[in-house]
Amino acid sequence: MQHYTRLAFVSPIPPEKTGIADYAAELLPELARHYEITVIVQQDVVGDHWVQANAPIRNGSWFRKNERNFDRVLYHFGNSPFHDHMFDLLAVIPGVVVLHDFYLSWPVWHRDEHGSDKDGWVRVLLQEHGWNTARARLAVTNRTDLVKVVNTYPCNLNVLQQALGVIVHSDFSRQLARQFYGDQAAEDWTIIPLLRQPPLQKNKVTARQNLGLSPNDFVVCSFGVLGPTKLNHHLLKAWLASPLATQSHCFLVFVGENDGGEYGQVLLKTIARSVAKDRILITGWTSNETYQDWLVAADMAVQLRTLSRGETSAAVLDCMNYGLPLIANAHGSIDELPVDVLCLLPDVFSDSQLTEAITALYHEQSGLNKLSTNAMAYIRTQHSPRFCADQYSEAIETAYSKAEQTIYGLSQQLPQISPSLSINEYLHFANALAANFPPAPRIRQLLLDVSAIVSSDLKSGIERVVRAILDRLVESPPEGWVVVPVYATNDQQGYRNARQFMCRFLDIRADWAEDSPVQVWQGDVFWGLDYHPYVVPAQESILNTWRNRGVRVYFVVYDLLPVLMAEAFPEGAKQGHHRWLQTITRMDGVLCISQSVADELYDWLQVFGDKRESPFSVYWFHLGADVDKSNPSFGLPIDAAQTLHSMTARPSFLMVGTIEPRKGYLQTLHAFDLLWAQGVDCNLVIVGKEGWKLVPGPQRYDIPKIVECLRTHPECGKHLFWLESSSDEYLEQIYTVSTCLIAASYGEGFGLPLIEAARHGLPLLVRDIPVFHEVTTGQAHFFADTRQPEVIAEAVIHWLAHYHKGQHLRSDTMPHLTWIQSVRNALDIVLGKSAPYVTWMPDGIxxxxxxxxxxxxxxxxxxxxxxxxxxxxxxxxxxxxxxxxxxxxxxxxxxxxxxxxxxxxxxxxxxxxxxxxxxxxxxxxxxxxxxxxxxxxxxxxxxxxxxxxxxxxxxxxxxxxxxxxxxxxxxxxxxxx
CATH class of the missing domain: 2.60.120.260 (Galactose-binding domain-like)
Incomplete structure (x- = not known):
């Protein structure tokens, strides 16, 4: 007796109202020639006679308990709630997946909405497309928003990754896979045509009698549920513009259920207002028998589509199967049909083109006959159930054979190889398998380290840069990548997903978000965007492990000031920064925020760089300056209008930055004391928080003295203004009314206030240090890099003299980048599209x-x-x-x-x-x-x-x-x- 391989066939079965149920019923008899089949369903009634008579029928709960009784599993997935239960089954019982629709977003939404996978939709969207899509899902408040999100994102990645093999019905699905998941995503997928049983031999006269049609009526049909993606409104408009609309024997019939929303109502109103309102019909849901009557009774069919989700139109094949002459547009899988089996319009067509096609076929019986003959011949040869079932068997066996060499094969053999492993050993083995067998297809991860702002977002300096870059990457992630913010601590090994933080950052609810451990695979990129001198060295072993797996690791270097100007930083800052630099320069490369910092880092490498086997890459890029794109803060203080008015009363010199020793505040204050003593009528406006509040007193250097001076100065509120807590909104207004920006820092990595000031056309008076020359490109007045207040006082007097004559240097033509441009340049670096500024290797000195x-x-x-x-x-x-x-x-x-x-x-x-x-x-x-x-x-x-x-x-x-x-x-x- 011949032994058949045992196959679990997981699919809806008639009478479920889904085309996939009918498809399964047609496939099963022929597939049973290859397998001993058990049908797994999640429905109370199975009405198909062949299934009832020839296959055991079981539910998912039974299948979970008896999975080892089967050699093969075949899942039929479609974009409807009839497939809800299959997601959980596939997660624990792998098998080959038939992807009838590329998009699976409707069942994913349905599982979320109805509780079987609460918040599963947002998690899937986050995994596949990143935070912007998660935000879009959580912003859904009405049906229109819901449909837009559902129809935009496929939500099928987990299914594809868990499948042992994938079967689709057209190359269009493979194109969509490559579009969403990369060129290699669908290389081993199998295309099997959508099968069609030979049509029932029905008499046209009888069919018309059943439907109440006369023998001489000319009937144009469109099959399937009505909706915006079916372009039913275009067919209605084109048919009404054709001669058929005025012919009493011509009918237009939409065989299917009308759209339940506004679209369906508009169709009904258009029909009611037309001259042919009595000859245009929307049938509603029909039985199979009635559906077949319309296929036999019609003279012509029109099937239109847009925004295809990767499905193959069963209605198109039904029309061809019954020899019904067909007009369709070249959208999705329809474009793959031979040109001689239908009248093919362009994907994007005009109503007049459709009218012309309908009219031409109406007048040309020979054309109708030719299309009918060719279509039926094509279906008989390419879509017969036996032909398709043979291909199924081959595809299933090929998929299982390949799977033996993957994580599936190893996991299947493990109980026999090592039956005595402990739970911890099993977990260790599972982690090793996960690390060595990345899921496929896979979207590469751009991991952004935001550890510092996760723990404490000071919303100044580096934090502003991190927020700006993060905001841009969330809004517009690089194509083919998903942006994953991560964080770590210095007391626990490993990075975690920063989901709770991101919910706060995007102002969305966070009860669904779990900060789970990060998983990485070859091809991912880690970008140390934030600055955390203690966390990074503590995670060096993890970063090295990731690099060994093929992850490229880069860090942003904002400056080397704690090393180069240790006397201006708290105790321990130099050692911490030095240790951080040593760690990051053992990775793949760094992105410095200016060429000056890149030069300083290269000099540091020459002294402190470790031995390495491959060159270390040093890059630089400039920061953006549009504050409104840096996740800005808002709000104005009560006295904002009065302060702004005082600033316009006389020339106002602006300083922006945290109160720190290296910023040159004390020297500048003493310089303005000299100016005010000489009767120079000008303002000094300082925008910046008091820095280092948690640093012990003796290590704060001159900060207490600066703060005391700012709070008790006799000119406070008259010529001296300290705006300690300024929102980004307030700062924008301050830039607008200021006269000149003073940048007195003894050292900077970039000098973002210079760029922000130039963006407002604010002239610049700056210290003569290399980075300020780089950033300003010479479009600034410079004063000598000394510590004497007289130098700044003289520079202000000199500048005012030029200003009053209109001879001062202007900054409004100074080049600067938007954050979009800045992030694009940085992405080109971390994604390997830009050559390094310089590479470094030890030279033996x-x-x-x-x-x-x-x-x-x-x-x-x-x-x-x-x-x-x-x-x-x-x-x-x-x-x-x-x-x-x-x-x-x-x-x-x-x-x-x-x-x-x-x-x-x-x-x-x-x-x-x-x-x-x-x-x-x-x-x-x-x-x-x-x-x-x-x-x-x-x-x-x-x-x-x-x-x-x-x-x-x-x-x-x-x-x-x-x-x-x-x-x-x-x-x-x-x-x-």
Whole structure:
């Protein structure tokens, strides 16, 4: 006796009112030639006689308990609630999926709405398309909004990923898969034509009698449920414009249920107002027998479509199957039909084109006959049930054979291979499988690290940038990617989805959102958008694991100021920033927010960069300036109008930024004290919060002094205004009424207020530092980079003189980017479309800054990258206690020497300073730049080599850099100060 493979056939069956039920009933008898079939349904009554007589009928609950009794599973998915139960079954019992409709959004919505998967729709939308679609779903308040969202997003990705194989009925579904999920999404899908049973041999005369038609009537039919996507209104208008509308024997019949909304009402009103109102009919839902009568009785059919969701029109094939001459537009799968089996209009057609086609076929019986003959022949050869069932069997067996080599095959074999595994071992094995077998198809993830603003959004500085970039990416994610904000903490390994934060960020309800652990696969990109110096080093092992899986990891570098200007930052900031830089430069690349920062980072890499096997990429991009696109804050204080009026009464100089030591506020305040003492009538307006409120008092440097001055100054409210809590809305108005922006920072990564000011045409008076030259492109007045208040006071007087003559430099032509442009440039970098500004690899030269943390001091004073003598004799530097192989080396010492006595000594020692290898006196020189080279030999390897530079009380010397070159490596000396 022949053994048949056991197949679970999961599908609705008649009498369910869905075309897929009828399709299943037609397929089953022929598919039973290949399999021993059990039908799995979720309905109380099965009315198909063949199924009742030939196949066991079971429900989903029974199937879950008896799944191991089956060798194969075949699911029939369609875009209706008849398939609700299949989602949960497929999740636990894999099988081959027949995707009758590419879109599955209606059953996903239905499961959400009716409680079987509460909030499942928003989770699916988030997974497939990101936060903008989740926001759109949660904003749905009426039927129109609902239909728009449902018809826009397919919501089928989970089904495709869980399927062992996918069968579709046209190439159009594969095109949609490639459109939504990438070029490789549907490469192994099988196309099997929608089968059609040979039509019942019905007599046309009898059919017309059944329908109340006369033998001489000319009947044009359109089959299927009416609705906007069926373009029924175009058919109605075109038929009414044709000669048929005035012929008493011509009828237009819509065989199907009318749309239940406004669209259906408009159709009924149009019909009622027409001259042919008695000859236009909408039948409503019909039985199969009546449906077939209309197919036999009609003389012509018109089937139109738009906004196809990947379904294959059963009605089109029914018309062709019955030899009914057909007019259709070339939309979706219809465009794949041979041109000689129907009258094919363009996808987007005019009403007059449709009228002409109807009229031409009405007058040409031979054309009708030819289309009828060709259509029936095509259906007989390409859509017969036996032909299609044979293809089904082949596709199912191929899919299961391939699945044996995937996660499905391994999971099936695991109980036999290792029956004694513990629960933890099973979980470990499952995680390993998930990591090595990514779901397919898959949308690549752009993971945005927003850890800092998740924990505390200060809404200033870096946080404003993060919010602006995040807002742009949510609104317009890169094609083929889903944007996934993530966060981590420094006390727990791993990143989590920042869903609760995003709900707050987008102002949407959050009761559905879970901050679940992040999963990554090859091809994803991690973009460290936020700055969190403690979290990133704590997550380095996770980031390295991700890189080993094929995830590219990039970070944004806003500045190196805690390292380059450590004296202007709280205790520990330098060490934390240095550790953060060391971590991120072990990844794939960084995006600096200016070319100046990129140059500084390259210099830092030359000194501190770790060994690596591939070049490290350094990029730069500029920030945007349109505040309204940075998720702005709103609101005006009570005294806003009075303050704005006071600013217009005299020239107002504006400073924008948090109150911090490096911003130059105290120097500027002292400068304006000099100006006001001289009777210069001008305002100083400061917009910025008090910074470092949580930092211990002694480490806040001059912040308390600045704040006290701002609050108690005699000119406060007269010529001096401190707007401590300013919304973005208020700041926009302040920019508008200000006269000039002062940027007095001693160091910046970019200087966003300069761009924002230029966007308002505000002139610029700025400190002479490299990044301000880069950002302003010279369209600003500069003052010297010193700490003397007189320099700023003189610059203001000089600027006012030019201003009153109309000779000041203007900034309104200064180039600047919108946030859309800025984010586009950054995306080109992280998505691999832009070449790096520079790449870095270790060159074998050991470099140390004067203030290098690997070096130590007894008597020196560090400032920036340098170390300076203090008038006390002793070790200016000593260290770094590192391993040096035997060989010839050259020491290059660079700095600034005001006075060298000739008694300064460079020692080379080991064994913790107990054994001196070499000693030389530093060469005396004229005051100015110092650059000297000293050679030394090592006859053996030393593990703790130490360099000591001893100075006297009279020495006045700054060390900027110490370089050690192994002279056996012929490396060109490209030295940086």
């Amino acid at each position: 050991r470099r140390y800054w004067g203030s290098d943390p690997r070096l130590h001091t007894e008597v020196g004073q560090t400032k920036g990258c340098s170390i300076k003598t203090s008038g006390i004799a002793g070790f200016l530097i000593y260290g770094p206690y590192e391993r040096y192989e035997a060989g010839r080396y050259r020491i290059i010492l660079k700095g600034e020497a005001e006075r060298l006595t000739g008694n300064e000594i460079l020692n080379l020692v080991c064994n913790h300073g107990e054994f001196r290898l070499s000693q030389v006196n530093l060469t005396a020189c004229e005051p100015g730049q110092y650059h000297q080279e000293y050679d030394f030999n090592l006859d053996t390897t030393y593990d703790d080599l130490e360099f000591q530079i001893c100075v006297t009380e009279e020495t006045d010397f700054i060390i900027n850099e110490l370089m050690i070159i192994d002279q056996k490596n012929e490396i060109p000396l490209i030295l940086s100060a």
